[in-house]
Amino acid sequence: xxxxxxxxxxxxxxxxxxxxxxxxxxxxxxxxxxxxxxxxxxxxxxxxxxxxxx
Numbered sequence: 001x002x003x004x005x006x007x008x009x010x011x012x013x014x015x016x017x018x019x020x021x022x023x024x025x026x027x028x029x030x031x032x033x034x035x036x037x038x039x040x041x042x043x044x045x046x047x048x049x050x051x052x053x054x
């Protein structure tokens with residue numbers, strides 16, 4: 001990645017699970033992955049996020 005590059009990111013849901021927490025309530029655990037490419041179509045960055053939804 002270089003200064004002046006134009007980046008495009010595409011986010012994908014790569015995993016989703018439902019679990020029960022210790023207090024008995026349910027929660028969803030989602031894993032998202034964003035892949036960034038530059039103006040030449042080369043992948044320059046991959047980022048993952050884990051979200052917990054109660």
